[in-house]
Amino acid sequence: MVRSGGASTPTGRATGDAAPVRSRERFLEGGPVDAGVRTPISDSWERCRSLGLSPDRSDLPFRADLDLEARIVGAAVPVLDRLRERFAGTPMNICVTDAQGTVLLRRFGEASLARSLPAIQRVPGFVFAEQFAGTNGVGLALAERRLVHVYGAEHFAERAQGSACRALPVRDPLSGRIEGVLCFGYPRSYENPALATVIRKAARAIEQRLLGHSSARERALLRAYLDTEAEAAVSGHHTVGLDELALAQHPRDRAILMEKATELISFAQRAAVQVPLSDGRRVTLMSRPMTSAGGVQGLAIEAVLPDHAPRHPLVAPRQIDALPDFPAEAAASRAAVPAGAAAVAAPGRAARKVTPVGAEDGRPGPAPPSRGLLLVGEPEVARHALAARRRLELLSEASTRIGTTLDVRRTARELAETAVPQLADYVTIDLPEAVLRGEESADPHGDLLRTVVHGIRDDCPFHPVGKQVDYGPATPQLRCLTSGEAVLEPDLTAAAGWLAHDPEHTAELLARVHSLIAVPLVARGVVLGVAAFYRGRDPVPFGDDDRSLARELAARAALSIDNARRYTRERTMVLALQRSLLPHGLPDQDAVDVAHRYLPAESDVGGDWYDVIPLSGTRIGLMVGDVVGHGMLSAATMGRLRTAARSFAELDFPPDEVLTHLDNLVGRLDREDPAADATDIVGATCLYAVYDPTTQRCTMARAGHPAPAVVRPDGTVSFAELPAGPPLGLGGLPFEAVETDLPEGSQLVLYTDGLIEDRHRDVDHVLDQLRAALAHPGRTPEETCQVVLNSVAPAHPSDDIALLVARTHALDPDRIATWDLEPDPAVVGEVRTRALRRLADWGLDEAAFAVELMLSELVTNAIRHGSGPVRVRLLHGRTLICEVCDASNTAPHLRRAASTDEGGRGLFLVAQLARSWGTRYLPEGKVIWAECGLDGD
Template structure:
């Protein structure tokens, strides 16, 4: 079932017929040479039957085919008879070869258990074939047959055949390792006499955690490197104990080595550990199959895979089996069984066999490989340049070096490429087993001369080894006084360039002081590999820093640089980018006609340069729609159409584009203290009332921008003077680690202080509500409302009668005199005359005239007609058509805004000289 689930997740289909075919496999490879005689014997054994025998490599590519009946090969499709087809589970679904590789054990697939429909009429058995020395899976032996030919005895047959192939693989190994292994097996056959149960170590390894297997092999390697008789108790993570015993072994040719055996206590009730047949026990094959490679099968010797030791074990004769826990006790006792006479004897099996000096090399190589393996998880956990450099130093100390220094150019720290990597180096990291060494401190400029190991490594691109710093003339000459101080603490150095993708990023210095052994060539190779891997992570962080800096610069350039001059609201704002990347959050404040003000906040989905650029386009369009005096719901409708059009016009959006952008638009009118709002999938605003009460108005949510065809609804609320309207994006309240309702309660508490200024409110919200490490950017806008003094508002209602125009002019002049605006009276009187006359002639009554005394003088004339006025240049023979032209000349600005019933024509007159 697990295999079927994996196949489903990979998108495989049961009715697929094609499989990948490879013609580049080696027809004379190691596994092929080992398997050919065995398959020839099996073909003879199953002659006349419908048996299909195949051997595949460790990737699932079939290398060999044999058939019990020759005519069967002609009747089968090519996919089942020609070598080269790949049966890995990821491409072929659940099948014998693929499942054996995935599960790493003997498996049986019967009938409909096959994923592919073409195979559901047959059955198969498959077993991994391992290299006895490295424990690595070299291939798979598979028996395929009709469902009607199912026979449980095939388990024993395939096991013995796989053992025969494995023994032939062993025959291809080094003569010395083979001689030691043969000596151990011969000694065991003479002395065991049934006193111990042989344990199939492959079956033991299946029960162990990978970390347990690693520790077990590591302890066994240490015992071999000791070169004497000893025992070690290793406690597994599940509480069991494995005792490793080292025994001297000498081959017939005089090769001296150490064999490491594992002893397991008797199994608890309810558990079983199958014991493989001994070397002299028949496995159900014909007698001649046992002699395929000239000797008995290896029985108890079967290695579990330890990938990190492959290069060592394959050439040394070490035999890795399993790895395990902690708690080591070394004794000289030969009796490690510690069991009562009436208790079952412990299980016993071979773990490693090899020569002591080879074990020493293997142990050192293993530790280096473990360090390299750890590098992939410890270095590059962040996209911060300094932190990545610190991780390199922390990884190398103390397992490779006692002290590490890392110097990076100032340009690299900014995310750029350094024009002269050795010319502007800054000490970025100093890390070691002690903190009192006289290295130059972090942040200081470091200048290296051309003869120093550091600059030589940067020039050559290769690590430079100085095993004895007292004899390193170039290093000593650089700064005699400083180097003399260091020589009392360190004695050996490896200087390694940090180079990635052809770009020199800096220098890493590995120093040894406490360990008396100088660095060697192996250490230099290890340091070079560590630095190479770390350099890639540092370069990734550098590139990210550069891209983030560019996007931040673009984002800030597209956001408002200042707030417009207006008295309707007192505004404060904040923009906080995400830690990982910059997004498309934005805000804006737009002065509108009639002393009103428009407040925007929006969010473009995604992160990076594209989102920032899209944000700029949307903000520009939103501002344009707002300045046309459209109501909030109409503005959102226009933005929705724009987003849809942008997606359709983008050739690379593939239908995804920026659909999902959100926006909230509010218009506040200080003359009525009413606020009209509409939102498109955006979080609702918070309203702080003058008494400190905080509420979240229930606005219709509306769809996100870009979906198209769905309406937006506007809601009007009353905002008394001194209220605060708080607009924000979802990055403020949405966090995977926090509950939204709890965050809204925090926001309510942070805002429940009406005495705070908008600036103070912004800071309080970011300090108490914003996540410590935001994964999305945050835009915040706080606006405290003001009301226009009623004494600065003058309104007249009149019917559509031309005779009343003069009365309006006279009343307006008197009102301007009361406001002390006599010098503006002429222009205002003329503008009102033209606007009222146009409303009477071309509009419909009743007509309202309103004067607003704010930073400017605003003249408004409204009527119930939707007829829009148009500015035009009148011909010399026209009797009319010059009214709006005169208004445009006298006013700073003028325009039209539409009401639910009618329109308003307004003109704004400056008061700079008044």
Template sequence: MVLTGGKPMPTGHATGGTGPARSRERFLQGEPVEAGVRTSILSSWQRSRSLGLSPDQADLPFRDDFDRDARIVRAAVPVLDRLQARFAGSKMNISVADASGTVLLRRFGEASLARSLPAFQRVPGFVFAERVAGTNGIGLALAERQLIRVHGAEHFAERSQRSACRALPVRDPLSGRIEGVLCFGYPSSTEDPELAITLRKAAQAIERRLLRQSSARERALLRAYLDTGAATSAGLHHTVGVDELALELHPRDRAVLTEKAAELISRGQRAAAVVSLFDGRRVTLVSRPMRSGSGVEGVAIEAVLPGPAPREPLAVPTQVDVTPGGSGRLAVVTAVPPPRFVAAAAAPGRLPVATLARHLPDIAHGPFGTVGRGGVADDHPDAPPRARGLVMVGEPRVGTYALAARRRLELLSEASARIGTTLDVRRTAQELAETAVPRLADFVTIDLPEAVLRGEESADPRTDLHRTVVHGISDDLPFSPVGKQVDFGPTTPQIRCLTSGQAVLEPDLKAAAGWLAQDPEHTERLLTQVHSLIAVPLVARGVILGIASFYRAQDPAPFGDDDRSLGLELASRAALSIDNARRYTRERTMVLTLQRSLLPHDLPVQDAVEIAHRYLPAESDVGGDWYDVIPLSGTRIGLFVGDVVGHGMLSAATMGQLRTAARSFAELDFPPDEVLTHLDNLVGRLDREEPAAGAGVIGATCLYAVYDPTSQQCTMARAGHPPPALVRPDGTVSFPDLPAGPPLGLGGLPFESAEIHLPEGSRLLLYTDGLIEDRQRDVDVVLDQLRGALAHPEQTPEQTCQTVLETVAPAHPCDDIALLVARTHALDPRRIAAWDLPADPARVSEVRASALRQLADWGLDEAAFAAELMLSELVTNAIRHGAGPIRVRLLHGRTLICEVSDASNTAPHLRRAASTDEGGRGLFLVAQLAQSWGTRYLPEGKVIWAECGLDAA
């Protein structure tokens, strides 16, 4: 047991024992390592091997020119002295290295330990960066930029197999940059969980001392400003805060002045800027370079506010407080009530031009205006200055940090508005890239799995990445093009990022092991143009969706930890939007699949009309638009177009129910107005049932047209639906004025139908309201466009559909669009035969003989036997059970249709006749001989029809 600071340190389980040792042995032999070693350690091993390092390498680079008086050395010495006292008597090796991995300080818990260790473990100056030393505590802490632990066999080098260490980066509180690494080394047989807590507290103590160093420099600058007498040379103003100077300053003005002061400090030279305040006043900010007695160089920012003279002179306080702004912020000066004031040397409220000119010997140009020698803004040449006071002091580099911090906040605010404006995965990824360039990076690539682009989850995003976005300040860099599958090597920052789920920063790509393996075909050219990389995983709700890579090219400054944090924040926001888009894409794909499965796949073969159709889903969501084409008896054809109110799964499912019901009602040969009445009742029932499930009100519109090629008449009725467009054979376009019935589901009102004559070659366009109704367009203008698109009689229905979608449909439809174009044909009168006869059984034989002669003329001798039997039965039933007059009609189309009509509404019923029954077998015989048969009702009477093939036996 080893004593740590007078306390026993328990001997824990040696994680560097057989498990990691076997894994390391397999790794060095080139075998795959799947378990038994942590991801960060395995990644470091892979980088070490790709750099050509040998585990047997004994020597480390040594530098004798390291800065022994560096900032981190001055901040760390007292902390390391306290740690040495705490770990007195133990085998603890405490070290501090700089940001390059060079050890600057060493302390030992046991004095004799220094004499027994090899030189690289006891002498400052040795470099432990991962690229030269392999996997070790200091190098891995710099690579991972977080607290790490390396134990025993997890070290890459043989020389460190018996050691363990914990290391943590130490950051500058102002800039956030890594100043160095604090590392605890101890024997691998010893482990204490409390070491991590002690390490964090010690690193925080060093960081606080770094902050105090900056505060001391700021206080020295402020004292130098006061000692110069600049604040009292005018004799009328004192050192105040911005809000004291401006008197009840608006919060927005305070922020603008602070930002502008930080910008002037970051320039590090004499300058001035005129800032417009919220109430119309103008403040001139003047920057004065200065040097303290200790050699600290900085800038003081003074404010000059023109206006009426104050009643009392202002004076300089003898004491001031400097409040450090924390990470990335400047110190703001606030006044402390002084025991006495210095009397003004000039008239109250007036500052002689000659006095001010001493502070501004040259004309200075600021981004918000120009200040001349007199300190008076050019646009107010006669306005006298009211007061002058100190706003801020600081060093240029601190001002740069403050500006960078503010710009990062502005970028995050902008990202909230720019990223996620649509529910499209690719567009959201593009918005992330556009937001980051050029404010954060010069180039951005985003890689997503193909599954994510389809709306699914990827099983392993490391093996299924496709280049989705390439965006940057130019288009000439050889990144893999959009759409190409990207295969990253196992040691690349991208794979490390996906494996760990953490952002990976590579400030210098030339020293980044394995990075070039991601794009070997463009290695040399890519490396000459980009120099720094941040790889950030796109993680949302615990799922890795892909990866974003930020590159620096033109900007010579490498990425830092603040940049990594910013990239991670941007990626996190974008990932949530991408995941929302992915989920929406999945749901939309499901609804669209359901919608398309419920629409007709193959239109029926018929001769009444030539059909073309289109379905175009909305960009944002899928609705319930539908169409259908239904063959009816007597060579007629039924044409449906409908629209279920709303979007999503419910609308698509309701559309399926409505279309199925509409087809059923149509096949029962109900006229259009009756079909709509039945559909209205159905929607009303669904509306009463669905609220119980919380689905809300259901509504729908519909238009139903029945075209008869034997008479060229079309009967139409509509329920809240736009009227169709009719194109005559001569190209005349009209919109028939059909009776406008209410939408389906309201109930209580009858529907009316209208009959229109359609000459052969007419085109009928049925459509849903998504074609003509748009928030950005006037309906009358759209109808005129539709009229122009249809005024081409030579076009086929397919060409008509395409023309309408290209010229009339909105570019980004917010509602579904369903189109159905039908060009009419007429049945040749020579293929129609009809006979009228009285209700006399003796006339049946005459009709039968006439029909046989007609079939012979048509060349349908093979169908004559079946037709003769069907006609005999149908005519006999009409004479016995119906009422005159009786009409017989034969239609020769794709099939042979026999129709018998009478004035009675009594319908025949098929039944099974008993062996003792004398009748009842006629309809059974008709059903056996015909392909189909049925009854169609007329305004007066009915038609019984039977259809058989042309080659029927």
């Protein structure tokens, strides 16, 4: 016997529960529920308030038409009698209700309690559902569908403040359906944690008796079938057992036969179906309605094989003579194995010879069809078995359908598409906006965004996709987010919290749906959102099995959504890094009109880059490159290579030398990374082109990169004939530059391999598409970029795409002035005079002083320190550029001259007067140049 363990409570409080009392008082006065109140209790209080219940109400609905023949009554009576003996002499009040909360049975530890308690606590027939009685053990157990404990002031009604109770739903072991509630009621001083163990064992005993009752019904049906076997023998049918009919077959054949037989039982009527076997034969399954001697109604499924003679171990003449009596425990365990499937004819019984029809005179007659018993059972049990099998099939399907992509929205929609219509008729999924961006939500309860609405019809008036959804505290969705558990609302017409959430559309929704399961999407401790499953077409409400299935689907989807969220976050970070390392704008220059595009891969971000680099002498450098691999490392490596490549280019190295320097750099990156193994080799490809608008010539070199396309002014499209060169990082192999003419108005198209290479497309065919897309010289570079991406790029790129289109211009010859000089200091004055005259022709008199000084110093240095003929060139573009060329490779160096030095101030003077200056080397000699601004600098 369980004795009082003192005044301890589940929350560790003393008997005087002042804190719950104060919390309840504040709540009844209209305040919020305190944080210290347990979540199931606070949810129940909110529902009671939304229903308009009064804590002072003492009357409850009473039903005089009790079903005392209900299955749970017969199963519970012996258990309650044993409980009464166990609690004899204690103030224990034990009751069993039906699934609607109506009390069917009562037992008392003290007989005097039956006389001292009010009628609602001692007479069967009163309804303790939450919508009538407020927060109490029976009502809360039905709402939470699990073991609950309500203590003192946690009750909603005033009459129950001095009591405590524990209640646990009792389920049908075959269907999983709640048949009723077992409840222990007692004074608060009798509280003892051991009561939880006692009530669990008692409920399990009732459920075992329910299972035994089901087994007895199935055995009765099997006996009824065996009683008809004499008639079958007279008609000449061969009867075989399940082991001979199905076990000898391929496992797939057996599974199909059993599933079809279960379906026939679930139809609850006479029917027949043909089932093809793997060996080409067909088995006819026939259902025969039966009624046992005790009135149990069910069906027997027989298999008919029309073979003339048995040629296969599938058929063997056999007769089931008798059914032995099984112990109740064994019968219960066997009935539980098929999870609600009907009882199966047992193999291994003695065979009895059956004389075929037409053989009475000693002559062999034609072999009649062989007939065998497959299953017997009740339709309702068969329906539960089918439902269980289909739930397993749905879970198996979910493992392949959910999470096929790393897109958060798509993964959420896959969950909805998997659940409709197998589980629900409509599914809505709400995710925080932060989760859609790949982040963790700071307030997953308050910033929910409608992400998916999917159902059997499109006209259900749910909040549309993209709308902010605000759930009230009593709604199932917010309750499940708060508790972390799935919330089942079998009847939405009685779900006050749900009804109050959207009064505007409630009537329309109730015309289409009647039952709801709200499930939180939680993965790795992160709350990702909430999924709501609605049922409307099937009149049967959702049950606990449906809730378990929805919870399992949501758990699997949540992991996939979290994977997609994490991927989205990392991809966003890498993409932000990638874009930050790419050019943010185009430089001001007159050599080319440029347009560019960068398209990241769908799966991951790579290391593609492009660059436009202004060079000396109005030239322009055009570059595209591609780092091998994807992810953060590739993006970071791309940034390092682009920075280095730009630096090498701005030193005025020719294209082949720029690639050589990059090749050495990539090799050093490999050698300097101690964490990289042999498979983590940094590799890249690159194409670099330098266009000179003064000569309309372009010099190009590539390192393992696709050749650029050249579009002539007449629309002719070709791919430049360039030596491929090895990819960067291999080392030891030279790069070769090629020079080609590009008339004004030509287009040079540079791209990475993601544009043309795809495992689903032929490269030659793609190049033909690219050629056709470019054969329109009248398009601007922007238009060309868009056409190429629309018509040539893959719809779902698996690699990054960088695209650079440049239309060439030529510098007007009237803006170029060139003079060839003898290496004689006397010509310096003559050069100054010519230059001043040309500046006057160009209207650049304000630059005359600076240009005169710079030319004097540069020409004097070339004559004094250089060799060979000297050439002077003035270029008038956006700026004014002075160039002095000689045949010497000796480079000048800027230095600070001391006060006593007679020279060394020339280049210092040039550096002060010019916006920029430098040296460019030629195959023979060098060019010293200085750029002078024309904007008043």
